[in-house]
Amino acid sequence: MKRIQYHQYGGPEVMRLEDFEPTPPSPGEVLVRVRAAAANPMDWGIRSGAMKMVTGRKFPRALGHDFAGVVEAVGEGVTRFTVGDEVLGGASIKASGAFAEMVLAAEKGLVRKPAELSFEEAAAIPTVGLTALQAVVKKGELRPGQSVFVNGCLGGVGRAAAQIALAHGASVGGSCRATATQDARDLGLDPIVGFDFDPTALVGRFDLVVDTAGTLPADAAKRMLKPGGRIVGIHPTPVNIAKSALPGPYHVLIARPVTEDLAEVARAAGRGELRVPVARAVPLSGAIAALTELERNGTPKGGKLIIAVE
The missing domain is CATH 3.90.180.10 (Medium-chain alcohol dehydrogenases, catalytic domain)
Structure with missing residues (x-):
């Protein structure tokens, strides 16, 4: 072999x-x-x-x-x-x-x-799907009818997170490269902004902000939240872990290989709800x-x- x-x-x-x-x-x-x-x-x-x-x-x-x-x-x-x-x-x-x-x-x-x-x-599917599911549904506590913003919505985890959120009945917006806006639109995202976007136009619009790119400033993410909203980051650096331990809306995900979560991701892919x-x-x-x-x-x-x- x-x-x-x-x-x-x-x-x-x-x-x-x-x-x-x-x-x-x-x-x-x-x-x-x-x-x-x-x-x-x-x-x-x-x-x-x-x-x-x-x-x-x-x-x-x-x-x-x-x-x-x-x-x-x-x-x-x-x-x-x-x-x-x-x-x-x-x-x-x-x-x-x-x-x-x-x-x-x-x-x-x-x-x-x-x-x-x-x-x-x-x-x-496995790594990006598991990470996305746990960020959006488990750590993000998403409920149908809520609104989600995915920073880096066309990266591996970002694309999966957007699709999982849509499949769970959320409305989804996101950020991506300006040249890839049509790809994000084809996924069903709205609004779509560039990575260097001004958060002023998005103040108070989202129940959940998922930062898959690790580039969204915490203050900007907080301004985008509705009251009681959550921010989930997927990069468990020491700084992010410390920030997650403090009171407030920020939570960091340390993805884990949970069999039931992997099975859910596989079923979603089989139904066509998740494509990587x-x-x-x-x-x-x-x-x-x-x-x-x-x-x-x-x-x-x-x-x-x-x-x-x-």
Whole structure:
């Protein structure tokens, strides 16, 4: 079997496509033959060593989190899946390993892939979908009929947050690049503003402000809220965590891999209520070059980089 791994923490130059021997699943684990995997910024954050307190110093380490594929084997005690089931989900942060021909994952980190989705579409969902759902519905406490503003409404999490809010009966506005206004309008958003917008025109209009880009000043967000409104940020920096602990409308989300939330996201995608665009798909043999380009240049834009595994 092949997978992308690295033998020391560092930049994209440490990635290697190498042989590995998949281990049989332990109790509660599922071995999945990967059909597609999706890149997320946290993948290179982990590889750079930003989470070494969690991931440790044992090498080689595998790369990649989000994937979709077919169950190859199940460990003792696994009850929700059998060999041949099509699934989507994520590997653990410590083990990772989705950029591979096979990956081990905990049963609780997987749900069934909706038949309506391709493997590429399904692989794009887990991280952005979970984060968006937990920001809007769980932490944001959204109710039908409320109004939501998504800062960064065409980013991965932002687009998912806007779609989830719309599906829950909210009216949604957002900010994006001026050249992408039509894309936001096509999602059903109104009003739509640029990233450097003046909040004066939006004072007191929203029950929930979700800052997915991490660029919205707190004072501006507060001015946009109706009485009793909430602000949710998805970047759990020390400053944001401290701000969230203070009295007031600001709350920071630390997204967690909750099985029920992943299942809800998958169902929404199957119904067509959630779509995460795929900007580019590359084979595993070309993944290192594509991942390097994405990390260094931010391309492709407008959707996910998918590694399609034959």
